[in-house]
Amino acid sequence: MAAGIYLHIPFCKSRCSYCDFATDVYRDSEDVDRYVAALCSEMPGIWQEENRTADTVYFGGGTPSLLSAKQVEKILRSVDLLFDITSEAEITMEMNPATVTPETLRDYKSLGINRASFGVQTFNDRALKLLARGHDANDARQTFQMLREAGFDNVSFDLIAGLPNQALQDWEKNLDEAIKLSPEHLSLYLLEIHEGTPLAEQVRSGRQPIPDEDLAARMYEMMLDKLAAAGYEQYEISNFSLSGFKSRHNTKYWLLEPVYGFGVSAHSFDGCQRYSNERDTAKYVDMIERSGSAEVNRERIDASSEFAFLALRLNCGIDFADYKKRFGQDLMQQYAYELEPLKTAGLVEISDRRLRLTQKGMLFSNEVFAAFV
């Protein structure tokens, strides 16, 4: 089975108020050069697998679009040295508005990047300011235009619903504008408030309202209706695509397929074990420079239960026969005790020999997944 490659680029122009990812503020190109050198030398250092075929490569972050074309080229060369990247591989880069020029985009394209995952979040300037995004809505519109002019024909937007003071009509405007721009793919998330972030502190101190769960549920419903009417297929709780444009890389995570991650805080799954790297960038670089590895955790997982709650995120759900073939067990017998109350609560359903989340189950998915852990 072809694997996926994940490359974490931690740098951002500034830190958004809701973000709890492993990120660092971009200082200068030399700093990034040192990180890129570490990332490239990590690959041969830890690699022991036989199967070297990969059909997805994903630059995530952070803001990978802060990399120069030369830095991207260096990383892709290292990937090429280690893996057989298939000719039809999906090669994605996460990009943020106002971080690229037409020239960099053309260079990325010529290096083989064929998909952009674009952090729009909202088209409302006041909300962008509140989130400390460091760009305005016009920057997003212009960058999207530049992506199209550079020949990117597989673009995904990220949008966030349930922002502080966001009314249902505001969310509707965001959806309408996104649909009008017509990206091939949309990832739409409900805002989560993470402890330790500036936004969490603002909510705690009463400067921002506590998220309204009922409103978020209405936003979710609106999103399902509008996107279906516009021809987008929902294929995962938060992900929608036009025909033929599902994220192949992210689907690997939901189907528990091998994905090898490199860089600070990167996670890998080799088919049996999960392992992850140091979360602090300076420490990561140091560890790689000293020993070639920055691994800090490794564990063998219970593959059948992880698969059950990951694959349930997909709209197609879990096919009983596929599950039996892969894990040698009957899904409904294995989880009879856990599934009964979920069925009664209307969170999961069974049809066509598949187990799926209902629409209500998608909204309360954490409750469902907890049953499988």
Ligand code: SF4
């Ligand atoms: S751009 Fe993305 S990764 Fe960077 S700080 Fe903002 S939310 Fe976090």
